[in-house]
Amino acid sequence: MRLKIRSCSFRSLLSGLVLVLLLSACGGQEQEDDGLRIGVTLYTQDDTFISSMSQNLERLAREAESETGIKITLLISDSRHNQTTQMDQVDRFLSRGCSILCVNMVDRTGAAVIVDKAEAEGVPVIFFNRQPVDEDIQRWEKSFYVGASAQESGTLEGRLVLDAWTQDRERWDRSGDGVLQYVMLEGEPGHQDALLRTEYTIQAITDGGVEVERLARDTANWNRAQAAARVGQWLEEFGGQIEAVLSNNDDMALGAIDALEATGRPLEDWPLIVGIDATEPALEAVADGQLYGTVFNDSRGQAQAILDLAMALYFGEDPAQAVDLEDGHYVWLPYWQVTRDNLEEQRAGGPA
Numbered sequence: 001m002r003l004k005i006r007s008c009s010f011r012s013l014l015s016g017l018v019l020v021l022l023l024s025a026c027g028g029q030e031q032e033d034d035g036l037r038i039g040v041t042l043y044t045q046d047d048t049f050i051s052s053m054s055q056n057l058e059r060l061a062r063e064a065e066s067e068t069g070i071k072i073t074l075l076i077s078d079s080r081h082n083q084t085t086q087m088d089q090v091d092r093f094l095s096r097g098c099s100i101l102c103v104n105m106v107d108r109t110g111a112a113v114i115v116d117k118a119e120a121e122g123v124p125v126i127f128f129n130r131q132p133v134d135e136d137i138q139r140w141e142k143s144f145y146v147g148a149s150a151q152e153s154g155t156l157e158g159r160l161v162l163d164a165w166t167q168d169r170e171r172w173d174r175s176g177d178g179v180l181q182y183v184m185l186e187g188e189p190g191h192q193d194a195l196l197r198t199e200y201t202i203q204a205i206t207d208g209g210v211e212v213e214r215l216a217r218d219t220a221n222w223n224r225a226q227a228a229a230r231v232g233q234w235l236e237e238f239g240g241q242i243e244a245v246l247s248n249n250d251d252m253a254l255g256a257i258d259a260l261e262a263t264g265r266p267l268e269d270w271p272l273i274v275g276i277d278a279t280e281p282a283l284e285a286v287a288d289g290q291l292y293g294t295v296f297n298d299s300r301g302q303a304q305a306i307l308d309l310a311m312a313l314y315f316g317e318d319p320a321q322a323v324d325l326e327d328g329h330y331v332w333l334p335y336w337q338v339t340r341d342n343l344e345e346q347r348a349g350g351p352a
Helices: 008-014 048-068 083-097 108-121 150-167 190-207 223-243 250-263 280-287 299-314 340-349
Strands: 021-024 037-042 073-078 100-103 126-130 144-146 179-186 211-219 244-247 273-275 293-296 331-334 336-339
Touching: 008 126, 037 083, 037 223, 037 299, 048 073, 048 244, 048 250, 048 299, 073 083, 073 280, 083 100, 083 108, 100 108, 100 299, 126 280, 144 299, 150 244, 150 273, 150 293, 150 299, 150 336, 179 190, 179 223, 179 250, 190 244, 190 250, 211 223, 244 250, 250 273, 250 280, 280 293, 280 336, 280 340, 336 340
Parallel strands: 021 073, 037 073, 037 100, 100 126, 126 144, 144 331, 179 211, 179 244, 244 273
Antiparallel strands: 293 336
């Protein structure tokens, strides 16, 4: 999904623009730059996947400048889990004349206010990664969402567990009772992705004919340290009864690994651990045999879709010609599974 310049005259018009990429925090000095100005507000930069998306967006913006001659200004701000802070950042972006808003929601139920603010200023808004309520996306024709299906990621995570259980049940069924005893690390309470990933992970396992027993579940807010604390408590309570640790994302799966390492238990006695995102630390854990598998969430592809959509909107082009739009508002990126069997292929760029 790369932007294509469609006319020589358009390229000629832009060729005289100075090629500068300004990466600034929201509270920086006021700027009066020309060109495409994109305000990006993140729910938190502490999230490994969100940090990766932000870095990819920066790299792709630089590439787009070199390829097109368009001056691109990125204003990237961290909301630090605070919805009020995020609203203030949106107001700041609008007052600074941003051409496009890109919003990674702190609270998905607060998107309507942002859409209304953006519409009032005539500034398109692209939500990403944390999906707002559909009714809010539909409020305005220039409101969009870029992400991937939480249902699909949960299903693929569940199938990772199902495959492992089917291929080597003797290893994972430590109790020998034919039932998968598991614990579940969930994201934020009430968060749509957490709910769907949890539901569809288990559904994929049981649809495969495996009986399950949940020993414990708790939220760890997508956070590695919180997950380590939760799993540490469960290991004290359940010990070797835990046959699988299912996690809504990789950071929490890595927290489970931290907790297991702290016990000194040999790797061959660890439960099955799976995650979602395929972050680089998670891929290292897959290579080391600590993480059985993860589900690739395409941070670069999502960043590319955001940039292509922003460019099309800025120049008044049909966004459907720049990205694959569903229902006029949604861009969905695919997931895929990653295990040691296809790890090298993943690091080489993933499936063709």
